[in-house]
Amino acid sequence: MKISVNKLFSAVASVMLLTGGLSASAQTRHTFSLGDADFLLDGKPMQMISGEMHCARVPREYWRDRMKMAKAMGLNTIGTYVFWNAHEAVKGQFDFTGNNDIAAFVKMAQEEGLWVVLRPSPYACAEWEFGGYPWWLLKDSTLKVRSTDPKFLAAYTNYINHLAKQLVPLQVTHGGNILMVQIENEYGSYSDDKNYLDINRKIFRDAGFDGVLFTCDGADQMPKGYLPGYLPTVNGLEDPVKVKELINKYHGGKGPYYVAEWYPGWFDNWGGRHAAVPADQAAQTLDKILSAGISINMYMFHGGTTRGFMNGANMNAKDPYAPQVSSYDYDAPLDEAGNATEKYYKFREIIIKHLPTGQKLPNVPAKKPTMAISNIKLSASADVFNNLPKPTVSVKPLSFEDLDQAYGFVLYRTQVKSNGLLKLKDLRDYAIVYVNGKQITTLDRRLKQDSVLLTDVPANATLDILVENNGRINYGPYLADNRHGITQSVTLNNSELLNWKMYRLPFNSLARNTYQAKPFTNAHPGLYKGSFTLNKVADTYLDMRQFGKGFVFLNGHNLGKYWQIGPQQTLYVPAGWLKKGQNEVVVFDELKTGHRNLQALDHSILDQKM
Incomplete structure (x- = not known):
């Protein structure tokens, strides 16, 4: 019997879809909907095995590498927040270029055979400065974020409308790979205004987000945070029976069932200990959830690094103010530099058990090389009080x-x-x-x-x-x-x-400072500049244990903050930010003075309190 080329292609595509992976043809139109128990991709059950990763925390030149690592572990979907303050740092000026090119990130995921669950709620949390809200909202001391304040809603709507131009065409309803869009994030932890939630829905719908919308909340917060008529998803709940009971309760007695944030690791605060969740324990939990047919998004699959001054902080009535460190390693399956951990391999073994018969995963890419750099001379300094x-x-x-x-x-x-x-x-x-x-x-x-x-x-x-x-x-x-x-x-x-x-x-740039070769002796905040020459490049980690508190610029990149209290004692430098030949480094230290040397290690130190 003869089979037409078109029919043959359709048959191959259908086999690929049964795996939950993205069709080989980016032009193939798919449907995505909510069944009573499952997500339905082209009318067939799909179990999302997703991992969270944020384009702003990973150098653009490594996005594809991290996505290939995701595929090799067995993920079929990437979950990602979108940070308003990264895209509109100045009111009315939008940036969707470079590391902020969220559309390119989503398209790249499609090229790598990955679906995307988009989380562009203007509030993200995510241990990110102000939870993703732009600082300039606070210039008006009467404006109240996350409310029906008309001034807030006007700024919010304007942002979503600009974001929509980037992302609406990439929804599955338009031939893209964005399956679902989150309209608010853990709102039940903050308030319970259903009118506000519905305004969120309307803003997204009016902007053109016409696919599946959802909310996510912790188990105890879902009654306040869900929007009737739209899919509620749960964060942090690991008991499959309770996951199904909870979603049934607030979704008309049916699913589908999605743990929108499952935590195989956790973030770090300055002065605390580095988070650690045992790999065996996390793998057993993953097996239990997947065996129940529940879809999952592991937060994080790959955390990366919170660069510049974008770390957030927690505070509540019981616990004091607690700022987060720059490393977003998160004890995740991929470490801060994108290398597979023990947890990665154990998760891969679990996911292989749940793959359709005959499907195989790609080989795991090799670990990235690292290097140490000794005796970087800090040959010039600038007393900030004199500049x-x-x-x-x-x-x-x-x-x-x-x-x-x-x-x-x-x-x-x-x-x-x-x-x-x-x-x-x-x-x-x-x-x-x-x-x-x-x-x-x-x-x-x-x-x-x-x-x-x-x-x-x-x-x-x-x-x-x-x-x-x-x-x-x-x-x-x-x-x-x-x-x-x-x-x-x-x-x-x-x-x-x-x-x-x-x-x-503000230290947006260090260009205006005047340096001198002779070190200053006052106990003032200072900038320490040096250069070093490399004949090869590889990932490395600046060792900040001899410094007090501050940040580091390397070749124009703000690497993030360090603080002697730990637990983070190194700053990750990706190979792509180093140059063969001369490199420039500037260290700002507000507590210690007289620095003349800096070194880099071939490994991170993320769990050392001084």
Whole structure:
């Protein structure tokens, strides 16, 4: 019997679809819908085995590598947040280029045979600065995020409309690979306004997101966070019976069943321990969930790194302010550098058990080479106090937002005439206090420190307070209270200090600083610059154990923050950010001085408290 080429292609495509993988032809139109118990891809049951990965946390040149690692572990889907503040860092100016090219990320996943579950809710959490909201929303102190405030909704709608131009054409309903779109994220942890949730739905629908919409919440929060009529999914629940019971309860007695965030690892806070979930334990849980026919998104499959000043922080009524580290290793199946871990291989073994008969996984790509770099000379330094910009003058201290500054540092300066108790009301988040250039103390919001007793203060002394944004809160009830810097007042013996000069130090660029070969000796924040030459490149890890607290720029890339308290003691440098030939590094340290050397290791140190 003769078979036409078209019929033969259709038969091959159908076999591929039964595996839950993406058809070999990017042009093939598919359908995706909700069955009573399963997701239905082209009318056939599909179990999503998904892993979370964020394009903003992985260098663009490594997106495809990480996706190939996902396929080799057995994933058929990538889950991904979209961070509003990455795409609209300045109000009205949208960036969908480079590492922010979310459309290219989604298309690349399609090329690699992966579906996508898109999570573009303007609130993401994700241990990301302000949960993904742009800082400039806080410039209006009356605006309330995550509410029906018309000013918030106008900004939110404008952003989604711009995002839609990038992503609507990539939905499965338009021939793309985006299966579902999340309209809010763990809203039940914050409030229970169903009208607000429905406004979210309408914003997405009006923008052109015409496929399956869903919400996700923790098990106890789902009653407040789900939107009737739309798929509720659960985070963190590992008992298959309870997963099905819960979703049945809030979805008309039916599924499909999806654990939108299953945690095979966890994030780290400064001053804490590195998270660790035993690989065997996590693999057993994965087997149990897949055996029950439940779809799953592991958060994270690959965390990567939170670069620059984009780390968030947690805080609630019981627990103090806790900023997160720059490494987003997460004890995930792929480590921070994209290498397979023990957990990866154990998960792969489990997933192989659940593959359709005859389907095989690709071989696991080889581990990436690493290198150490010894004795990087820091040959020039700059005293930040000698490189201050023109100040803003105000009777009372201004917040970062009132100074039109997003992240980084602000130096607050005034005069004092006497000894006494210096108190900063609502310090956000970390301050170093100086009198006549001499460091007196540090004040740390984590430790609820906001005051110091000043003694031996000479007449008309200069008081300097260097304040750092350690990361705006990304989760919990204080999300809407996120203005930074000195947000209220400074008092000395209960008398308010006035007449401030404020020096903005956002460190978007380091170009304006003047360096000298002779190291400065004052205990001031400083920049330390050096260069080194390489005849080959490979992944490496800057060893920051001899430094105090700050950040590092390498070849123009802000690698993220370090802090001597740990647990993270290294900064991951991807090979693609190094050059054969000369490389430049600049270290900012606000606590220690006199640095002359830096080294890089061939391994990370993520669990060492000093």
